[in-house]
Amino acid sequence: MNFPFSLSDAAWPLLVALVFVLAGLVKGVVGLGLPTIAMALLALLMTPAQAAALLIVPSLVTNVWQIRPWSALGPLLRRLAPMQVGVFVGTLAGAWALGAPAGAWATVCLGVALIGYAVWGLTGARLTVRAASEPWLGPVIGAMTGLVTAATGVFVIPAVPYLQALGLQRDALIQAMGISFTVSTVALAAGLYFNAQYSSTSLGASALLLLPALAGMALGQSLRHRLSPLLFRKVFLGSLIVLGLHMVIKEMLAP
Template identity: 60%
Template structure:
């Protein structure tokens, strides 16, 4: 299904709109609870029944707005931006180069790659211990993590690996980590949007649908913040990562048996 086919498809009835909105509400809820997961979960669920490139196009506006929101407090943003400048440069370079080489994310095996990425991310979230990166290594590890993240973003539309692993290895405070993830995800969203536009995969109708999905995404974030006050976050994280693993396994098996 091409992006033009998707636009026509989304105009066929309220049921399709309700399904897409439900995905963004759920993804926003996860982000409201644990501070990440909106683009990952929305991309994973939408890609089950539409092309990965179209799913990536739909998440651009909700991802961008919610991640800019996560950049607060503004007073500390310049400091964290200077520290992570090499990583952000690497993200942009890796995303655009990956899109040029493989598509964005419409190359062969994009769905398979997305499924594998989800399984790896879930396994890390459930099993891995946080790493520690010495400050003296940030000058080269940051750009490398950025380039790798950008390449994976271009192929799959998901930009958590290895960005989140790297950021959690820097021993940032909780507030600094949330802001750093917001910065990284914002950069990745902008770079992915540029890559999609350069590949002709981001039309005005898709932009309109993406803009409309901002409402359920923000509503989901508000719900997630309410849930966070009533449910232990570690329990929620385990459920989230387990669900991602199962979804990734399903996507891989589906592609193998096609």
């Protein structure tokens, strides 16, 4: 992997592992954010495509875990199926049209996506989707999410605002996000493989990074009742804005 600064062979794996500990901690405290914070920080060390490849296994395992309980999965999965088809198709179409997320354009797109997600989260804006609109709006939102995923490796926009607009109860909303993030992760892996950016070496490295991600989640869950989730979320979102601005400005000022 090519880094923008000099790291010893021993230092960079430790730094990457610490990124996943932090990303897992955020997910443990606020219930989401592992892929987002991991992509934001790893993009400072490598291309978005390389970062996305390392993200696959930790994201997949933690989001499959989030889908439980299995007994409540059927009705929600049927309701969200049109959106998830859109996610998968949109991601693969984006991977075919855009290629792997690498280079200045991918970094800028990632920065913009982080800023957009953080600003939306800080405003506390809430939308409402009528049940009659779900059959056509779900696939549209899914396809848009897929295109953003293919371009940036981040799959929260516009999926999360849409899912929150469905009026689901808290447990059902967490499960719905787990479903959407799982489908996005599988589609992202397929897109990376299609663009020859997902090798057995990437898979092995990603599997190893599951351990620090789970350790971070356990730490975050233990801290959840000691910290103010609202304050922690604001700090988390504010940090994403700073990282997003850094990415955009750095690429715009590059010679």
